[in-house]
Amino acid sequence: MDLEYTNKVLEYFKNPRNMGKIDDADGIGKVGNPVCGDVMWIYIKVKNNKIIDCKFQTFGCVAAVATSSIMTEIVKGKTIDGALNISNKNVVKELGGLPDIKMHCSLLAEEGIKKAIEDYRSKSKT
Amino acid sequence: MIYLDYNATTPLDKEVLEAMLPYLEDVYGNPSSTYAFARKSRKAIDEARQKAASFLGAEPDEIIFTSGGTESDNTAIKGVSFARLPKKGSIITSSIEHHAVLNSVKSLEKFGFECKYLNVDEFGLIDLGRLKDYLGPDTILVSVMYANNEVGTIEPVKDIVRLCRDKGIYVHTDAAQAAGKIKIDVKELDVDFLSLSAHKLYGPKGVGVLYAKRGVKFEPLLHGGRHEKNRRASTENVAGIVGLGKALEIARSRMDDEERNIRILRDKLQNGILERIPEVKLNGHPDKRLYNTLNVCIKYIEGEGMLTHLDFEGVCASSGSACTSGSLEPSHVLLAMGIPHELAHGSLRFSLGKYNTESEIDRVLEIFPPIVEKLRSMSPFWNGK
Numbered sequence: 097m098d099l100e101y102t103n104k105v106l107e108y109f110k111n112p113r114n115m116g117k118i119d120d121a122d123g124i125g126k127v128g129n130p131v132c133g134d135v136m137w138i139y140i141k142v143k144n145n146k147i148i149d150c151k152f153q154t155f156g157c158v159a160a161v162a163t164s165s166i167m168t169e170i171v172k173g174k175t176i177d178g179a180l181n182i183s184n185k186n187v188v189k190e191l192g193g194l195p196d197i198k199m200h201c202s203l204l205a206e207e208g209i210k211k212a213i214e215d216y217r218s219k220s221k222t
Numbered sequence: 223m224i225y226l227d228y229n230a231t232t233p234l235d236k237e238v239l240e241a242m243l244p245y246l247e248d249v250y251g252n253p254s255s256t257y258a259f260a261r262k263s264r265k266a267i268d269e270a271r272q273k274a275a276s277f278l279g280a281e282p283d284e285i286i287f288t289s290g291g292t293e294s295d296n297t298a299i300k301g302v303s304f305a306r307l308p309k310k311g312s313i314i315t316s317s318i319e320h321h322a323v324l325n326s327v328k329s330l331e332k333f334g335f336e337c338k339y340l341n342v343d344e345f346g347l348i349d350l351g352r353l354k355d356y357l358g359p360d361t362i363l364v365s366v367m368y369a370n371n372e373v374g375t376i377e378p379v380k381d382i383v384r385l386c387r388d389k390g391i392y393v394h395t396d397a398a399q400a401a402g403k404i405k406i407d408v409k410e411l412d413v414d415f416l417s418l419s420a421h422k423l424y425g426p427k428g429v430g431v432l433y434a435k436r437g438v439k440f441e442p443l444l445h446g447g448r449h450e451k452n453r454r455a456s457t458e459n460v461a462g463i464v465g466l467g468k469a470l471e472i473a474r475s476r477m478d479d480e481e482r483n484i485r486i487l488r489d490k491l492q493n494g495i496l497e498r499i500p501e502v503k504l505n506g507h508p509d510k511r512l513y514n515t516l517n518v519c520i521k522y523i524e525g526e527g528m529l530t531h532l533d534f535e536g537v538c539a540s541s542g543s544a545c546t547s548g549s550l551e552p553s554h555v556l557l558a559m560g561i562p563h564e565l566a567h568g569s570l571r572f573s574l575g576k577y578n579t580e581s582e583i584d585r586v587l588e589i590f591p592p593i594v595e596k597l598r599s600m601s602p603f604w605n606g607k
Contacts, residue, residue, distance in 0.1 A: 106530070109527070109530060110531075110534065112600065115599075115600055116599075117602075126602075130563070130564035130567075130603070131562075131563040131564060132544070132563075133524055133543060133544045133552065133563070133564075133567040134524075135602060135603070136602075137602040153600060153601060153602035154600055154601070154602070155522065155523065155524060155600075155601045155602055155603055156524050156527070157524055157526040157527060157543070158526055158527055158530050160524075161527065161600065
């Protein structure tokens with residue numbers, strides 16, 4: 097393969113943290129497109145404006161799995177506003193870098209958590 | 223390591239290496255020089271040319287040594303077209319060719335040639351009916367691969383020649399994957415050009431053959447000295463050519479035994495995967511397919527993840543997913559066969575060769591199903607079916 101991943105990316109791919117779904121999630125962010133080869137579903141559980149649990153399901157490459165997994169770790173325990181401040185750059189930094197062609201995966205993870213929060217907010221209004 | 227990527231490249235046969243070594247060490251004379259020492263190099267090339275001719279059922283002067291399959295394809299396609307200039311014409315190829323052919327053909331559009339791409343059916347076979355419709359008075363060349371590198375489907379090259387022969391249209395076939403696996407006789411096949419590459423049949427990288435039938439007209443790609451009868455300038459890659467000759471000689475003498483052994487292993491791998499893993503689609507033609515190639519789509523997961531897990535276990539294979547092609551599109555071959563994008567992303571190719579053993583196949587059948595299970599358990603589309 098012509099792609100060089102950091103050991104941390106490979107580690108998160110091999111042993112992904114927070115993998116699976118949350119059955120009674122307060123918000124779900126479904127992003128990506130199977131036609132493009134990457135789909136992430138990010139689940140959040142919220143209590144007192146804090147993300148108390150976060151899980152993911154991903155169809156995609158090594159980078160897609162690793163970015164979604166580490167994103168769930170980063171936002172867990174953060175306030176909603178704190179989670180909204182997380183950008184793909186934080187994800188890439190945490191992983192020790194990503195190949196250029198895989199940067200879109202980190203953007204997808206950012207989009208995923210934002211969509212999940214949006215979903216939570218729209219539900220909690222009603 | 224378990225190497226199951228023989229369609230990408232093959233290891234160098236030890237006998238081939240032995241044959242090459244003298245020409246990398248002591249016998250360094252330029253084959254074009256006139257003294258006795260250089261004539262040793264010349265003689266080695268002549269012998270290799272004879273071996274290549276015997277391998278293909280060709281005459282020695284119909285064999286042109288090149289730097290590999292890509293150069294052979296480029297020479298045939300551009301050479302035939304440029305020899306026509308200032309007249310133009312139309313070139314027909316298939317939509318599942320190797321990029322060496324596809325992009326050579328495409329480059330000719332810039333020069334005013336018309337290029338047409340043949341569709342394939344779900345098995346990867348070209349549409350002969352459509353070819354008939356495409357053939358016209360301005361058609362100068364049809365280039366269709368002998369066997370596809372990704373799915374292994376074997377194309378009806380003989381039928382293509384039959385349609386073109388009385389119209390005076392040249393036929394080129396890229397036999398990079400077929401050579402060494404299927405017996406090829408250019409006289410019987412009656413093609414005008416054929417490309418093959420040494421490193422796909424246990425020879426060295428960087429050397430190949432362009433078969434050009436006596437009397438065909440084409441403009442060389444490389445101009446310079448009078449090498450290869452003015453058809454391909456450049457001081458000969460003597461050691462490479464010797465290695466190629468040896469590799470072809472070995473392939474010719476052992477092809478039948480190898481076919482038997484490799485087919486048994488491939489079938490074992492194929493049946494094992496289809497039995498152990500649900501929701502797997504077999505790609506390529508069920509029968510008209512290279513006996514070493516197995517291409518499958520593993521539904522609900524993506525190829526790069528599978529390859530990486532296999533790599534953790536020391537297994538080398540390949541995939542047609544976008545992630546592994548370095549582009550955003552999955553394999554053009556699978557898409558042309560009508561396989562949807564999301565399925566093509568989950569494609570995997572195992573291609574076997576003469577050094578594989580049954581215990582290696584057993585090992586892959588042991589480790590691969592849990593890899594699929596693990597990735598599916600992660601996938602939002604799987605849902606524990």
